[in-house]
Amino acid sequence: MTVADTIKIPGKRSFARGIHPSDKKSLCAGSPVEILPTPKSVLIPLSQHIGAPCAAIVKPRTEIAIGDVVGDSEAFVSAPVHASVGGTTSAATVTTLPNGQHVGAIPITVAEEQPLASQGLWDDIYGGNWPTDSIESLDPKQITQAVRTGGIVGMGGATFPTHVKFARNPDKPIDTLIINGCECEPYLTSDHRLMLEAPEPIIAGALLSARAAGAERIIVAIEDNKPDAIEKMQSAATGTGIDIVGVHTLYPMGGEKQLIVAVMAREVPTGGLPLDVGVVVVNVATAAAVARAVLRNKPLTHRIISVTGEGVATPKNILAPVGTSYADIIEHCGGLTDSADRVISGGPMMGFALGDLDVPVTKGTSGIVVLTEAQTRKSAETACVRCGRCVSACPLGLVPTRIALAARNKDWEMAKRYYITACVECGCCAYVCPAEIPLVQLIRAGKAGLPRD
Amino acid sequence: MIPTIILAVCVMLALAGVFAVLLGWANVRWHVHVPEQLQHLMDAMPGANCGGCGYIGCSEYAEAIFHEGAAPDKCSVGGAAVAERIAEIMGVEHVAGVPSRPVVLCGADFDERLKRPEYRGEPTCAAAVMVAGVQGCTFGCLGLGDCVEVCKFDAIHIINGLAVVDYEKCVGCGACVRACPRNIIQMVPFHADAMAVVACSNLDPGKVVRGVCTVGCIGCGICAKLDDIFTIADNNASIDYDRYQADTDLSAAIEKCPRKIIRMEGK
Ligand code: SF4
Ligand code: SF4
Ligand code: SF4
Ligand code: SF4
Numbered sequence: 001m002t003v004a005d006t007i008k009i010p011g012k013r014s015f016a017r018g019i020h021p022s023d024k025k026s027l028c029a030g031s032p033v034e035i036l037p038t039p040k041s042v043l044i045p046l047s048q049h050i051g052a053p054c055a056a057i058v059k060p061r062t063e064i065a066i067g068d069v070v071g072d073s074e075a076f077v078s079a080p081v082h083a084s085v086g087g088t089t090s091a092a093t094v095t096t097l098p099n100g101q102h103v104g105a106i107p108i109t110v111a112e113e114q115p116l117a118s119q120g121l122w123d124d125i126y127g128g129n130w131p132t133d134s135i136e137s138l139d140p141k142q143i144t145q146a147v148r149t150g151g152i153v154g155m156g157g158a159t160f161p162t163h164v165k166f167a168r169n170p171d172k173p174i175d176t177l178i179i180n181g182c183e184c185e186p187y188l189t190s191d192h193r194l195m196l197e198a199p200e201p202i203i204a205g206a207l208l209s210a211r212a213a214g215a216e217r218i219i220v221a222i223e224d225n226k227p228d229a230i231e232k233m234q235s236a237a238t239g240t241g242i243d244i245v246g247v248h249t250l251y252p253m254g255g256e257k258q259l260i261v262a263v264m265a266r267e268v269p270t271g272g273l274p275l276d277v278g279v280v281v282v283n284v285a286t287a288a289a290v291a292r293a294v295l296r297n298k299p300l301t302h303r304i305i306s307v308t309g310e311g312v313a314t315p316k317n318i319l320a321p322v323g324t325s326y327a328d329i330i331e332h333c334g335g336l337t338d339s340a341d342r343v344i345s346g347g348p349m350m351g352f353a354l355g356d357l358d359v360p361v362t363k364g365t366s367g368i369v370v371l372t373e374a375q376t377r378k379s380a381e382t383a384c385v386r387c388g389r390c391v392s393a394c395p396l397g398l399v400p401t402r403i404a405l406a407a408r409n410k411d412w413e414m415a416k417r418y419y420i421t422a423c424v425e426c427g428c429c430a431y432v433c434p435a436e437i438p439l440v441q442l443i444r445a446g447k448a449g450l451p452r453d
Numbered sequence: 454m455i456p457t458i459i460l461a462v463c464v465m466l467a468l469a470g471v472f473a474v475l476l477g478w479a480n481v482r483w484h485v486h487v488p489e490q491l492q493h494l495m496d497a498m499p500g501a502n503c504g505g506c507g508y509i510g511c512s513e514y515a516e517a518i519f520h521e522g523a524a525p526d527k528c529s530v531g532g533a534a535v536a537e538r539i540a541e542i543m544g545v546e547h548v549a550g551v552p553s554r555p556v557v558l559c560g561a562d563f564d565e566r567l568k569r570p571e572y573r574g575e576p577t578c579a580a581a582v583m584v585a586g587v588q589g590c591t592f593g594c595l596g597l598g599d600c601v602e603v604c605k606f607d608a609i610h611i612i613n614g615l616a617v618v619d620y621e622k623c624v625g626c627g628a629c630v631r632a633c634p635r636n637i638i639q640m641v642p643f644h645a646d647a648m649a650v651v652a653c654s655n656l657d658p659g660k661v662v663r664g665v666c667t668v669g670c671i672g673c674g675i676c677a678k679l680d681d682i683f684t685i686a687d688n689n690a691s692i693d694y695d696r697y698q699a700d701t702d703l704s705a706a707i708e709k710c711p712r713k714i715i716r717m718e719g720k
Binding site: 093094096097098099100101102352353354355356359408438441442444445448449 | 591634
């Protein structure tokens with residue numbers, strides 16, 4: 001029993017069902033973050049978030065410095081994008097992000113001289129002092145504004161604009177801020193490394209986020225397979241009143257809905273948001289970006305990416321500028337092995353398989369996982385054997401086989417009756433299905449095909 | 454003792470007799486009177502129940518004509534012949550309209566569409582459209598045949614990865630238009646047996662199009678210079694079909710298009 005297990009929280013540190021995939025984190029959990037040498041060019045997508053895309057505000061063939069705004073939007077649910085390197089812009093083009101968004105993008109040819117590189121870059125982003133004593137005197141609105149100006153979005157992968165989560169709603173007061181350090185996806189270790197190497201900005205960001213959202217209690221939840229991170233975070237949090245809590249290692253613990261059950265014993269209603277139950281959830285990397293935006297006035301331009309999997313020559317954790325091509329990053333990690341078969345953006349459970357490696361890193365790119373042929377080859381699909389394993393895996397308590405097969409047959413009435421829209425697409429069902437039915441893919445396609453009424 | 458089998462046969466026959474009388478009586482007792490005109494309308498329908506008219510089936514369309522005075526020319530399966538017959542039954546004049554037919558606004562087959570890694574997912578367009586890297590062009594035909602699946606007339610097929618309409622068989626019901634998750638099938642008024650079509654939906658700049666497709670429209674504007682029936686918007690040429698006449702001749706543009714993506718579609 002460690003201290004993290006004795007702190008009193010309403011939840012049971014776990015949720016019902018879920019799965020225990022082999023976590024494969026040892027591939028690069030021990031590798032300290034390496035700073036990627038500045039690439040020769042980057043491509044800044046004009047939409048790296050959920051919400052309205054930005055319009056470009058830079059002209060082609062202009063000099064641009066790191067941190068300059070490249071695109072912005074008037075919409076509330078949106079976030080500006082910034083130059084992640086200094087250099088010269090070229091004419092706008094388009095790119096297809098791994099999540100399927102087809103968006104405009106601004107290419108930047110990187111200048112020879114970069115004011116920030118290697119250790120200096122790390123110190124600017126995560127190093128140095130993160131004073132927390134003045135936070136109590138900051139105006140919450142000012143924090144939220146700085147978060148928007150800094151272009152901060154959820155860095156766990158969902159890329160929801162963070163300032164929207166902080167906007168206060170008098171009808172739905174927030175009492176608790178959960179800082180999400182679960183990193184429940186197999187393989188990924190970027191949040192883990194951040195907690196080990198830079199716990200101070202996370203703590204500062206947590207205090208700022210709580211101040212902005214009006215939360216009284218701050219709980220940092222970390223899966224208990226990362227005892228070293230729990231320890232580091234505890235010593236960084238001493239004297240701040242922040243509770244560091246270990247939660248069970250169970251996929252998808254990092255999903256907001258599951259985490260709120262595990263920590264607060266509150267159920268977010270179907271179609272609802274965490275704020276409906278008085279909670280805001282912020283990922284650890286996002287918290288650190290919040291601290292940098294507010295305390296140092298620097299926008300979100302870089303992120304840590306786990307480049308891992310059996311199909312990568314040397315798995316590494318990399319600090320890379322937004323807009324770097326996946327191909328450059330894989331190259332830096334020694335390239336793909338001969339057995340490499342599938343490159344995934346994000347984790348293997350919820351990530352997106354890539355068809356083309358020449359796509360840019362965005363604010364939400366938590367990892368690049370390369371699986372080998374042996375891992376991806378699967379036998380042919382057979383009929384559902386009614387084993388019910390998907391039902392006992394679904395953390396939402398749905399009946400995945402019913403929904404998926406209804407979606408395949410376009411039986412929208414049935415799909416709706418079984419709550420197709422409640423599915424969070426965690427992939428537990430497809431992972432356990434012995435009949436190899438692509439349950440979650442069918443459900444995703446079904447959600448898109450659902451007749452609008 | 455009568456053998457069991459004979460007993461069974463007799464019992465069944467007796468039952469059949471009883472039910473025949475009952476049903477006959479019920480038929481007279483609860484007879485629904487269908488007006489003669491409506492009956493004629495129902496008989497005139499082709500009975501395909503395809504839904505192309507916008508009603509749930511042939512009989513509902515017949516009722517809509519009879520009760521609400523719906524237009525006589527909605528049945529795409531029956532075409533002009535059925536429209537005339539309906540007009541005759543209803544005693545209205547029928548002016549022959551122009552039939553609508555679908556055109557697929559993508560003209561690239563598997564050899565012409567670039568950057569197509571192997572796709573091992575659910576083999577439907579609706580599922581593949583969600584996979585970002587499924588092919589270079591994010592607008593073009595996916596070739597997995599959701600349109601083929603819904604066509605009741607076997608009139609659209611995938612030929613080397615591209616959906617191609619068989620205009621001999623197509624009745625213009627529009628089911629394929631609704632099924633395509635890429636929204637690249639469009640209904641067009643066929644003023645002539647074959648119509649010119651800019652068979653591309655890609656809205657990206659020409660340079661990007663060249664990277665993903667060997668035939669896609671690059672928005673160069675040559676066609677629009679030759680004939681103002683073409684307009685270029687978002688790097689893509691389109692034809693104003695309201696101005697298209699039976700004798701419209703766009704062969705100059707077809708000839709000059711550097712991508713050879715303006716094509717004649719139809720019979
Ligand atoms: S560029 Fe045009 S023709 Fe080529 S695949 Fe895309 S939509 Fe089809
Ligand atoms: S090709 Fe399309 S419009 Fe023609 S009959 Fe088939 S589904 Fe109907
Ligand atoms: S036309 Fe549309 S539905 Fe038909 S195969 Fe192509 S993408 Fe699929
Ligand atoms: S000429 Fe061809 S390529 Fe050029 S705009 Fe017209 S259709 Fe497109």
